Amino acid sequence: MSGPSLLVVVQRYGDVPGGAEAHARSVVQRLSPHFAIEVATTNSTDYLTWKGDLTAGLDRVDGVSVRRFPVERPRAWNFKLYERRAFRSGHTLEDERAFIDAQGPYAPELLDFLFKRGREYDHVLFFTYIYYPTVLGIPLVPERAVLVPTAHEESAIGLAAYQPVFHAPRAIAYNTEEERRMVWRRFRNERVSNEIVGVGIDVPADRNAARFREKHGIAGPYLLYVGRIGVSKGSRELFASYQSWRASDPAHDVSLVLVGDAEISVPRTSGIVHLGRLPEQDKWDALAGCAAFVMPSLLESLSLVTLEAWAAGRPVIVDARSPVLAGMARRAGAGLAYRGRAEFAEICELLLDRPELGDRLGRSGADFVGRTYTWPRVVETYLDLFAEVRARLAA
Incomplete structure (x- = not known):
């Protein structure tokens, strides 16, 4: 289509796991009727190695042109050494820059493209503050850059190298009020034009818990987790809390069903069922039938699957301890927060013994998503932000 042009820059794109990547793809799909849109990304699907497992060059995803630039070197085998140097007391700015390069995805051709052709686009939308393409890409096109930071409290966000990422863009699109407050507190960048945008949630009308149970052999009540299974997602703490509860209270015969790719070993314990990655329909069927959805991660700027659970x-x-998730659950009136294994057990028992409470919390969650995370509102907010970028460029 003709009209304003938009380049979306994201570390991975297409059929890849990851909340930020799914967020970027859904935003591209919704904005494509309004812009002449392209995506600039890498040829990798694995954020742990940044192996170039896709063909570099032009691609199309969902009818949108995608420019895949080669990752010139994988994540450094001694990445943890660079990480320790950057996070230690008395480190230098060079230590921080070496950490960003080593973390990757190291794709200098993507930066060269932004330097030479970035100003041909009316706007450049960057996803995820922490990675090389965003850190080094925003300074090349600051006057037309909009950042979706997906930021949360972690060691990296305290590095000086990230200061320009939050001060240079023309505008910032935050996911939640909690994320914005955290960024303002750390960077004092309130002057940068911003909105709380988030993402919309599409809920399929056909959600069938019985179909999920029959297909995957799930009997009895179950807790559900959907997403990456790894240390950074709080998976080990979840396993320990669940096993401790089940050992102390065998009367509650409740499964813990895990959906998603595992980066760590999943305990071969009675009650823990790992189904791997599932089709979207199976995921929604699983959500429909769960006694509760569990999200143990502390490092979230927004959890899409938590919104999907509420929408269901x-x-x-x-x-x-997660400011974003605990804050959202409190604002939505749709979830319960635990501190430690004892409270985890108490909450699980409460929801299992009083299913009407879970239903009431779920209805509150559906109302919250319906008020806050809808695509018409998200698209309208992006259109307003981009219109402001164009107006300031023309001034």
Whole structure:
């Protein structure tokens, strides 16, 4: 189509796991009727290695042109050494820059493209503050850059190298009020034009818990987790809390069903069922039937699958130490937060013994998503942000 042009820059794109990547793809799909849109990304699907497993060059995803630039070197085998140097007391700015290069995805051709052709686009939308393409790409096109930071409290965000990422763009699109407050507190960048945008949730009308149970052999009540299974997602703590609860209270015969790719070993314990990655329909069927959805991660700027659980009318159990998830659960009136294994057990028993409470929390969650995370509102907010970028460029 003709009209304003938009380049979306993201570390991975297409059929890849990852919340930020799914977020980027869904935004591209919704904005494509309004812009002449392209995507600039890498030829990797694995954020742990950045192996170039896709063909570099022009591609198309969902009818949108995608420019895949080669990752010139994989994540450094001694990446943890660079990480320790960057996070230690008394480190230098060079240590921080070496950490960003080593973390990857190291794709200098993508930066060269932004330097030579970035100003041909009316706007450049960057996803995820922490990675090489965003850190080094925003300074090349700051006057037309909009950042979706997907930021949360972690060691990296305290590095000085990230200061320009939050001060240079023309505008910032935050996911939640909690994320914005955290960024303002750390960077004092309130002057940068911003909105809380988030993402919309599409809920299929056909959600069948019985179909999920029959297909995957799930009997009895179950807790559900969907997403990457790894240390950074709080998976080990979830396993320990679940096993401790089940050992102390065998009367509650409840499964813990895991959906997603595992980066760590999953305990071969009675009650823990790992189904791997599932089709979208199976995921929604699983959400429809769960006693509660569990999200143990502390490092979230927004959890799409938590919003999906609420949209499906199910209650959510979150770790109280996560400012974003605990804050959203409180604002939505749709979840319960735990501190430690004892409270995790108490919440699980409460929701299992009082299913009407879970249903009531789930209805509150569905209302919250319906008010806040809808595509018409998200698209309208992006259109307003981009119109402001164009107006300031023309001034």
